[in-house]
Amino acid sequence: MKEGPVIASVAALLGDPARANILTALMDGRALTVSELAQAAGVTLQTASGHLAKLDAANLLVAEKQGRHRYFRLSGPDVAQVLEALMGLAQRTGATRVRTGPKDAALRSARICYDHLAGERGVALLNGAQWQGLIAGGQDLALTDKGRAVFTEFGIDLTRLEKGRRPVCRACLDWSERHSHLGGALGAAILDRLIEKQWVRRDAGRVLTFTCQGAEGFDATFGQVPDEDTRAA
Amino acid sequence: MKEGPVIASVAALLGDPARANILTALMDGRALTVSELAQAAGVTLQTASGHLAKLDAANLLVAEKQGRHRYFRLSGPDVAQVLEALMGLAQRTGATRVRTGPKDAALRSARICYDHLAGERGVALLNGAQWQGLIAGGQDLALTDKGRAVFTEFGIDLTRLEKGRRPVCRACLDWSERHSHLGGALGAAILDRLIEKQWVRRDAGRVLTFTCQGAEGFDATFGQVPDEDTRAA
């Protein structure tokens, strides 16, 4: 049984600019309405409706109806990951003239990948957590006792995370950095907390912007530094 | 600048069954001729020629002429990785009726990803190497001193690997296992060595089959076991 047609059926869905724009608009983990997605894709409502029906039928999206509004979101983090992989490949192969504007640098620095922190900051988070012994296991990531203490102190309800079906710690390959950042339920919870503490704010699209205070706090909490005294702040 | 069209341009290339078959046929890292690829894709020579021209122009493939033969191979491991990512997404979203035949199980057990070991065995290799302290760093993988000794003893010329441009240790996400296996120059060298020692042989397509002796030797060398006494064999 050939694998080509299976790959092609998924890839063909991504191979239309309007549909790719729709999926990209959803990469920050939010749910958007048909109208919003039509606008994001630059097509009419009816065209967007047809595209969304296809993506829904293919289980790339999940739809929820709220009154007369129909909200769509990505069906899982692996969709975002495939999109990121394709962007990385496009860049490496020259399919995109890399116009290094401020937005590109911002995306590289810190962005949302589905629901967790990605980019340089995202990779730094995972590397720092491992360096400090909060997360162990290399590939089968797991919280250490020390990590449980630190993340609990940081404001994360670990027992709630562990009750869910989603793996707590999951390495998620970051294509702008070519290393992994932290996905999974913990990755998502950390991003929520960062935003809650106003260390980070959502910016245009998937861009995340650290506040000055937030960058300091982040580095102090998750940086690869001699940890005990710098974290007294 | 929207990312949709960039993603779509790459994805559209993968979205044709014949082209996807061509790329899949090259996923085991070999270079094949136009005729061989036409056969693998199930199209005529002239159709394959057109497809290959497109993939070549997009830098997804690299072509080499040898007399009247024209050989193509993937332009890098990230192409294989994108294909694996798409296969994983296809499976999760139900785009493939998972007919669990022996071939699927064999691919899951051990297969070639570009030029290194993937599947259960591939993940076990990386996990075991980290468990034994041969490779450190979680995400920024690096050889330890102990690892240098063990891999050298295993028959790998590390100084040659380090002279090349390719990173020695690289985590490569394994989509059948949802964890990373070991890519990079070391991953490739290990697979070469496994084949050389006849612990593994190439089988149909990308399937790798461990010999009995090879499975034992592999587990003894790279398994997550109390290492000192079992490795005396």
Place this chain on the structure above:
DNA sequence: TTCATACTTCGATCATAACCGAACCATCGA
């Protein structure tokens, strides 16, 4: 109940691209 808004469906248009037969070009070996 009526009107406004969100969304879906239908039908027609039109551009695109995969496909293959035929012809041509390039290389190899007798």
Place this chain on the structure above:
DNA sequence: TCGATGGTTCGGTTATGATCGAAGTATGAA
């Protein structure tokens, strides 16, 4: 040099699919 083999290019065919105007359905608010 000729014939065989590998591969490219050309031209015509045909199926596909994105697009949008128009019309219809569903929901919410006044």
